Amino acid sequence: MTTAAESSIQPAADWQDHSGDYQDILYHKAEGIAKITINRPEVRNAFRPRTVMEMQRALADARFDADIGVVILTGQGDLAFCSGGDQRVRGDSGYKDDDTGMHHLNVLDLQRQIRSCPKPVIAMVAGYAIGGGHVLHLICDLTIAAENARFGQTGPKVGSFDGGFGASYMASVVGQKKAREIWFLCRQYDAAQALDMGLVNTVVPLERLEQETVEWCRLILEHSPVALRMLKSAFNAGVDGQAGIQELAGNATMLFYMTEEGQEGRNAYLEKRKPDFTRFRRQP
Numbered sequence: 001m002t003t004a005a006e007s008s009i010q011p012a013a014d015w016q017d018h019s020g021d022y023q024d025i026l027y028h029k030a031e032g033i034a035k036i037t038i039n040r041p042e043v044r045n046a047f048r049p050r051t052v053m054e055m056q057r058a059l060a061d062a063r064f065d066a067d068i069g070v071v072i073l074t075g076q077g078d079l080a081f082c083s084g085g086d087q088r089v090r091g092d093s094g095y096k097d098d099d100t101g102m103h104h105l106n107v108l109d110l111q112r113q114i115r116s117c118p119k120p121v122i123a124m125v126a127g128y129a130i131g132g133g134h135v136l137h138l139i140c141d142l143t144i145a146a147e148n149a150r151f152g153q154t155g156p157k158v159g160s161f162d163g164g165f166g167a168s169y170m171a172s173v174v175g176q177k178k179a180r181e182i183w184f185l186c187r188q189y190d191a192a193q194a195l196d197m198g199l200v201n202t203v204v205p206l207e208r209l210e211q212e213t214v215e216w217c218r219l220i221l222e223h224s225p226v227a228l229r230m231l232k233s234a235f236n237a238g239v240d241g242q243a244g245i246q247e248l249a250g251n252a253t254m255l256f257y258m259t260e261e262g263q264e265g266r267n268a269y270l271e272k273r274k275p276d277f278t279r280f281r282r283q284p
């Protein structure tokens with residue numbers, strides 16, 4: 001019998017360990033890919049506040065590492081990607097932080113961080129993606145699922161709900177009727193059903209899960225980082241309201257700063273002269 005920690009997923013890259021002092025996650029890098037693994041298989045990779053904080057730190061590292069072009073989010077073992085918030089530490093107003101005793105719903109911060117990360121984030125799902133763990137895979141740009149993957153929400157069963165991305169973004173992915181079914185009935189869906197409703201991008205045998213995911217990463221890494229960045233923020237802008245527009249506009253500003261026209265404004269200010277924009281064409 002396999003234990004929750006054991007994995008039959010074949011490694012597909014020469015991963016370098018960057019886990020450092022992390023307690024709840026593993027963090028690896030290889031070939032321009034960062035891999036963040038929730039490492040709490042004894043609770044089906046449920047997250048507590050510390051888990052989320054560590055994931056936030058690792059994701060920030062991946063974002064600011066110029067050698068990294070794509071991020072994989074996954075869970076340790078064959079049995080679960082993530083089973084959502086750790087119900088054992090759920091207090092009366094959130095999940096209790098071991099160190100401070102404060103109550104958190106900090107996975108919501110992580111969701112926004114995944115969405116605004118200018119690099120593609122891919123969920124690599126074996127086993128259960130349930131509750132807040134299901135929303136985490138949903139938020140990722142792409143999901144590669146193993147044949148044993150199972151998806152679903154439990155909120156209304158356990159006294160919780162995610163009325164943010166978990167509801168509205170889900171509806172934009174699977175449609176209003178299906179999203180309401182997923183939340184109202186709290187059923188589980190297998191990988192084939194998830195593929196059928198557009199919740200995942202592809203389904204592969206468990207052993208090939210990482211190989212397929214790394215192949216997708218390698219393809220992405222062949223492509224223009226700026227084009228990918230612009231596309232991600234453009235996809236977000238359509239559903240994220242003012243925050244999405246801010247992200248897309250921020251990328252436009254970054255590109256403008258990279259032009260001579262943008263730099264003329266800065267240079268003129270620093271050189272205490274009037275800017276000369278006459279040499280820049282007005283595009284039709």
Ligand SMILES: CC(C)(COP(=O)(O)OP(=O)(O)OC[C@H]1O[C@@H](n2cnc3c(N)ncnc32)[C@H](O)[C@@H]1OP(=O)(O)O)[C@@H](O)C(=O)NCCC(=O)NCCSC(=O)c1cc(O)c2ccccc2c1O
Pocket residue numbers: 042043044046079080083084085086087088095105106107108128130131132133154155158160161162163
């Ligand atoms: C995930 C399961 C379907 C797996 O079932 P299976 O039969 O394979 O395994 P067990 O049930 O026996 O579990 C093994 C072992 O793990 C423990 N465990 C599993 N999940 C959790 C969990 N989420 N928290 C704590 N512990 C967990 C389980 O108790 C067993 O331990 P033993 O010691 O008894 O052996 C099934 O486990 C399952 O349904 N799990 C619960 C899923 C769930 O309800 N998750 C919480 C949903 S709410 C949520 O995630 C959430 C979090 C947030 O931070 C939010 C923030 C803002 C808005 C909303 C939020 C939100 O909804």
